Amino acid sequence: MVNSVMAYIPFVFPHAAALGNTITLPSNSKSHGQFVEKSDVKNIFSEKSGQKIPKETIYKQANPTPDIKRIFIQQVDQIIWRYKLSADTLNISTSDNISEVQVFDIILKPECEAINELVLSTLDKTILTSIYFRLFYTNTHRMKMQCAMADKRVNKRSDEQMVVRDYFISPKIDIQFNLELNLPYMSESQKLPVVIDMTGLHKELLRSLLEQPALNDETLEEQLDRIATLKKLNNNSAKIQSAISKEKQFNRKVQLNKMLNQIKKQIKALSG
Incomplete structure (x- = not known):
């Protein structure tokens, strides 16, 4: 990372x-x-x-x-x-x-x-x-x-x-x-x-090496857990974006976009 x-x-x-x-x-x-x-x-x-x-x-x-x-x-x-x-x-x-x-x-x-x-x-x-x-x-x-x-x-x-x-x-x-x-x-x-x-x-x-600075009163363990969660969410986001670009069915694209927006909200909330 x-x-x-x-x-x-x-x-x-x-x-x-x-x-x-x-x-x-x-x-x-x-x-x-x-x-x-x-x-x-x-x-x-x-x-x-x-x-x-x-x-x-x-x-x-x-x-x-x-x-x-x-x-x-x-x-x-x-x-x-x-x-x-x-x-x-x-x-x-x-x-x-x-x-x-x-x-x-x-x-x-x-x-x-x-x-x-x-x-x-x-x-x-x-x-x-x-x-x-x-x-x-x-x-x-x-x-x-x-x-x-x-x-x-x-x-x-x-x-x-x-x-x-x-x-x-x-x-x-x-x-x-x-x-x-x-x-x-x-x-x-x-x-x-x-x-x-x-x-x-x-x-x-x-x-000093963490890309996400600590939140107020956040312990190192909590910070590392949050970064690990963000990493998973970003990976999922990239996979869904790739799936959207390949998907041809409109209804399925709508579902994938909803999933992507939910993940983006989670990423924003955890990024502090």
């Missing part, structure tokens, strides 16, 4: 939550093109390298089908575990239902124009904590970034299995990207919201 309504400004994550070794930047660093200023790296993106996760490691844990493995090979260049957002690294309170949020950078191959959600769901079903994805499209003529996160929860039947309900993905934004160091430069970013615990952080991260 792609956010096409609200402008998206990516988050910058704190250095204390970064993983990996410190990167030594070249002395001729520039803030545009292939390199990033040292000051920009510290303020906009951690100068730590993150921890690379080999695709083979994912294959061993997820046991993907041949088709899913083929998608990984075709689309994914690198997977980097970049940040661990936790009570310790952010100096906030713990939560029983949200222990950590991992930030994964997925560096996509230049020919990849749109990530297949099976890549994200394979990672989400393998890793039990929540994951905030940053997707980097590395075609040198139009380097872009998207952010994505799932409505994800533990399976009620098994604490060791995750259920992924839906994905919420930001629009693509233009970035500068250091292909050698895998460091992006974002012209506009925002700090993480001030929250008291991990549940609050998870809510704000996910809500």
